[in-house]
Amino acid sequence: MASDTPQNLLNKVWDVHTVRELPSGQTQLFIGLHLIHEVTSPQAFAGLREKGLEVRFKDRTFATVDHIIPTESQARPFADPMAEAMMVELERNTAETGVRYFGPDTGQQGIVHVIGPELGLTQPGMTIACGDSHTSTHGAFGAVAFGIGTSQVRDVLATQCLALARPKVRRIEVTGDLAAGVYAKDVILEIIRLLGAKGGIGYAYEYAGAVFDAMTLEERMTVCNMSIEGGARVGYVNPDETTFEYLRGRPYAPEGEAFDRAVSWWKSIASDPGAPYDDRIEIAGGEIAPTLTWGINPGQALAVDQRIPHPSEVPEDDRAFVEEAITHMGFRAGEPIAGTKIDVAFVGSCTNSRISDLREAARVAQTGQVAAGVRALVVPGSQQVQKQAEDEGLPEIFRAAGFQWREPGCSMCLAMNPDKLLGREICASSSNRNFKGRQGSPDGRTLLMSPAMVAAAALAGEVVDVREVL
Numbered sequence: 001m002a003s004d005t006p007q008n009l010l011n012k013v014w015d016v017h018t019v020r021e022l023p024s025g026q027t028q029l030f031i032g033l034h035l036i037h038e039v040t041s042p043q044a045f046a047g048l049r050e051k052g053l054e055v056r057f058k059d060r061t062f063a064t065v066d067h068i069i070p071t072e073s074q075a076r077p078f079a080d081p082m083a084e085a086m087m088v089e090l091e092r093n094t095a096e097t098g099v100r101y102f103g104p105d106t107g108q109q110g111i112v113h114v115i116g117p118e119l120g121l122t123q124p125g126m127t128i129a130c131g132d133s134h135t136s137t138h139g140a141f142g143a144v145a146f147g148i149g150t151s152q153v154r155d156v157l158a159t160q161c162l163a164l165a166r167p168k169v170r171r172i173e174v175t176g177d178l179a180a181g182v183y184a185k186d187v188i189l190e191i192i193r194l195l196g197a198k199g200g201i202g203y204a205y206e207y208a209g210a211v212f213d214a215m216t217l218e219e220r221m222t223v224c225n226m227s228i229e230g231g232a233r234v235g236y237v238n239p240d241e242t243t244f245e246y247l248r249g250r251p252y253a254p255e256g257e258a259f260d261r262a263v264s265w266w267k268s269i270a271s272d273p274g275a276p277y278d279d280r281i282e283i284a285g286g287e288i289a290p291t292l293t294w295g296i297n298p299g300q301a302l303a304v305d306q307r308i309p310h311p312s313e314v315p316e317d318d319r320a321f322v323e324e325a326i327t328h329m330g331f332r333a334g335e336p337i338a339g340t341k342i343d344v345a346f347v348g349s350c351t352n353s354r355i356s357d358l359r360e361a362a363r364v365a366q367t368g369q370v371a372a373g374v375r376a377l378v379v380p381g382s383q384q385v386q387k388q389a390e391d392e393g394l395p396e397i398f399r400a401a402g403f404q405w406r407e408p409g410c411s412m413c414l415a416m417n418p419d420k421l422l423g424r425e426i427c428a429s430s431s432n433r434n435f436k437g438r439q440g441s442p443d444g445r446t447l448l449m450s451p452a453m454v455a456a457a458a459l460a461g462e463v464v465d466v467r468e469v470l
């Protein structure tokens with residue numbers, strides 16, 4: 001993109017997708033890709049029908065089923081009549097409107113934020129919307145991607161546009177190298193710990209620096225996925241050779257000369273040297289340790305060798321929330337997080353259910369046996385991940401260690417399916433939210449961590465430092 005003034009990716013992508021500036025000060029923004037699923041689309045389709053409207057751009061709209069789908073058996077009809085009804089509704093809506101639907105019989109079903117990238121639908125320079133907060137995942141490709149509500153899903157179906165305020169941009173540079181046993185999940189948990197769960201409100205996060213340059217696309221997805229947990233609706237990494245190589249040969253990526261032309265365009269939308277930012281942060285990658293949450297939002301995190309904070313140690317504004325978290329979690333201020341007994345271990349979710357996540361968990365799993373009394377689940381993010389894992393023999397490794405190997409879906413991330421915590425169970429989880437009740441029990445307790453840390457906790461029956469296992 002030719003311009004004399006250096007610019008960042010967010011503003012370049014925003015400008016080329018601007019239909020017009022609205023009197024409200026918002027932008028009418030064209031949406032390049034709209035991903036839909038069974039939970040936030042039924043009312044949107046109903047709204048469309050009520051107004052006698054059609055899906056405006058069918059070729060930019062793709063559907064799958066993920067939140068409600070059971071992971072033990074996906075035989076129809078589902079045991080839960082509500083889940084079955086939602087599935088039928090999605091099948092009907094997509095068939096009636098001509099929207100492409102990646103259902104379980106396609107071999108391409110999975111969590112919406114896993115299948116978009118693996119199919120090559122997600123590409124640099126796009127604007128991407130989906131009725132799910134973790135749409136920020138797709139920013140890993142240098143797209144501007146954000147979650148939207150049900151009424152906005154209807155608006156995008158009808159017009160392919162949204163009215164949005166342009167966010168500010170904070171560049172978060174992570175320098176140096178990560179130590180062994182430290183993963184992308186630890187990086188984003190550390191970022192949210194430092195900046196706070198609300199620190200990114202009004203911002204898009206641009207992740208940059210040597211640590212991100214060295215990351216795979218899957219690792220970048222883990223980081224961008226949790227941008228929203230730091231308050232930033234959008235998080236992105238500038239596209240580079242890693243991005244282009246990931247996309248080459250994917251079903252919906254351009255082919256041949258069209259691919260080469262696309263690469264030129266993708267390069268042009270990356271942030272320019274000297275581009276302006278509204279804020280900048282620098283973090284030393286080498287100082288990041290295996291990190292996990294101890295509380296009830298993802299900002300309440302600490303390194304695995306640290307202790308639960310005393311309310312008196314935190315700023316006065318945070319004190320009541322820290323006390324609430326300590327009470328809910330049943331911790332004592334000052335006790336070490338390592339050694340916390342767990343009941344459940346969950347490897348899965350759109351944050352960490354890709355093949356590289358499963359490989360790392362399997363590497364740990366093969367060193368031992370799941371501790372007595374621990375229920376351990378591994379849930380691949382998509383049918384394609386499932387197949388690849390099966391080709392590599394990962395299910396055998398997990399089963400031999402005592403883990404359950406499940407069918408693809410959101411599973412225990414949100415527990416809109418039979419995978420739920422019971423009572424006060426504590427779960428070591430590779431998902432993205434540790435809010436009260438998130439995993440299906442109002443009293444359940446979630447410790448967010450990397451898949452390798454989850455696997456290590458499953459074997460030990462308690463929180464351990466994965467560096468001592470690997």
Ligand code: SF4
Nearest residue numbers: 134349350410413414
């Ligand atoms: S895995 Fe969790 S966060 Fe991701 S789309 Fe499913 S429910 Fe939402």
